[in-house]
Amino acid sequence: ATPMSIMTATGRGAQAGVLIKNAEALERFEKVDTLIVDKTGTLTMGQPRLVAVLPEAGHEEEEVLRLAATLEKGSEHPLAEAIVAGADERGVALAKASDFQAITGKGVTGVVDGYTVALGNHRLVKDLGLDAGDLIETANSRRDDGETVMFVVVDNALAGLVAVSDPVKETTPDALEALHKLGFRIIMATGDNERTARAVATKLGIDEIRADVLPEDKAAIIKDLQGQGKKVAMAGDGVNDAPALAQADVGVAMGTGADVAIESAGITLVQGNLDGIVRARRLSRATMRNIR
Ligand code: ADP
Ligand code: MG
Numbered sequence: 001a002t003p004m005s006i007m008t009a010t011g012r013g014a015q016a017g018v019l020i021k022n023a024e025a026l027e028r029f030e031k032v033d034t035l036i037v038d039k040t041g042t043l044t045m046g047q048p049r050l051v052a053v054l055p056e057a058g059h060e061e062e063e064v065l066r067l068a069a070t071l072e073k074g075s076e077h078p079l080a081e082a083i084v085a086g087a088d089e090r091g092v093a094l095a096k097a098s099d100f101q102a103i104t105g106k107g108v109t110g111v112v113d114g115y116t117v118a119l120g121n122h123r124l125v126k127d128l129g130l131d132a133g134d135l136i137e138t139a140n141s142r143r144d145d146g147e148t149v150m151f152v153v154v155d156n157a158l159a160g161l162v163a164v165s166d167p168v169k170e171t172t173p174d175a176l177e178a179l180h181k182l183g184f185r186i187i188m189a190t191g192d193n194e195r196t197a198r199a200v201a202t203k204l205g206i207d208e209i210r211a212d213v214l215p216e217d218k219a220a221i222i223k224d225l226q227g228q229g230k231k232v233a234m235a236g237d238g239v240n241d242a243p244a245l246a247q248a249d250v251g252v253a254m255g256t257g258a259d260v261a262i263e264s265a266g267i268t269l270v271q272g273n274l275d276g277i278v279r280a281r282r283l284s285r286a287t288m289r290n291i292r
Contacts, residue, residue, distance in 0.1 A: 019255075039190035120150055148166065175275045
């Protein structure tokens with residue numbers, strides 16, 4: 001494309017809150033056929049709220065929440081913030097944790113009040129050599145409503161679960177409809193559980209998902225699609241998404257997301273909603289048409 005037509009397109013994009021980094025991003029975007037979207041913070045608001053604390057027999061709701069929230073004070077994960085805020089709202093006073101450890105894609109562990117506490121997903125439970133037992137039914141019914149469920153383990157026994165809900169952004173359904181109409185194949189990728197991912201995807205009319213994905217696997221999924229000759233754009237917001245945004249033919253960052261995500265992307269959507277992709281596609285088509 002000519003420098004002039006590219007300047008016009010990037011200028012128009014910027015006015016609409018679609019920041020296009022360079023000519024390459026604009027040119028490549030026209031060829032994109034596959035769109036990978038992160039769930040949390042991209043399709044959803046990214047502001048999860050604690051909706052339930054369900055103790056196992058022999059445990060108190062307040063105790064389970066206190067141990068969980070105390071541990072999560074050491075984590076910057078959005079799920080952690082939801083649990084800490086939930087404890088605060090319920091007037092639960094927190095203790096102090098020691099030996100805190102974050103396990104990427106799984107959860108957190110540490111010592112609270114002399115108890116060894118772990119909090120996270122089924123992978124973490126499995127790593128501890130435990131089985132979710134009859135908690136799995138409750139977990140599944142919550143997941144089928146689109147909630148994210150985390151297990152609380154105290155001294156190597158299941159003490160309960162906490163459930164968090166992250167509503168879909170108001171703008172997401174219309175944006176996805178427009179993107180489908182443009183002919184994109186849309187795949188949701190998430191570190192969240194398969195059932196939770198499926199519930200959210202079904203509600204949004206997305207029929208392809210990759211769930212239980214470890215952060216480093218998002219980039220591998222994209223590489224794989226590229227190996228099949230696909231031209232892939234990836235939309236994400238998290239620190240975890242940065243390698244995938246860099247691997248994609250075009251990375252699309254939510255302006256509301258992490259700085260490293262924005263740095264790794266060719267396009268940034270200032271308002272943080274996927275409508276911007278529709279506009280980016282139109283601009284890229286118009287620019288490329290101009291020069292042919
Ligand atoms: P994503 O950002 O796509 O949800 P992550 O890899 O950050 O993916 O997290 C995957 C899963 O690991 C979460 O859904 C949760 O079950 C668990 N997890 C990660 N971090 C934490 C944490 N701080 N506390 C509890 N669970 C966590
Ligand atoms: Mg995210």
